Amino acid sequence: ITVVRLMKGIDASTEECIRSTLYLPSLERYEMIYSFESEDDPGVAMVRRLLRDAGPLSGDSRILIVPPSTQVSTSLNAKIRNCKDAYASAKHPWVLLLDSNVLAPIGFFTGVEQYC
Secondary structure (H helix, E strand, C coil), X not given: CEEEEECCCCCCCXXXXXXXXXXXXXXXXXXXXXXXXXXXXXXXHHHHHHHHHHHHHHCEEEEEECCHHHCCCCCCCHHHHCHHHHHHCCCCCCEEEEECCCCCCCCHHHHHHCCC
């Protein structure tokens, strides 16, 4: 399963929400893509720090920057516009889209795996 985190800026809960999927026990079986519209987004530095701090626990995680100049104008919402590129770059046949403000409880991926 590829998990695409749709990112745009940060708020008070963003770090907690990202951590909730970064440290799940079964993460090694997943690809995590953090999809941003701009390298200048403050969330990029935060996700880089979290991935660095997690080290090998971060598994197959990466940041994808999809600048507006390369996006198909399908929506006024930046997160929706860069979904297409994140989806196209996924390594696995199942893709789960998670907004940056989704807090994943323990056992979240186990529940998702039942449907894939």
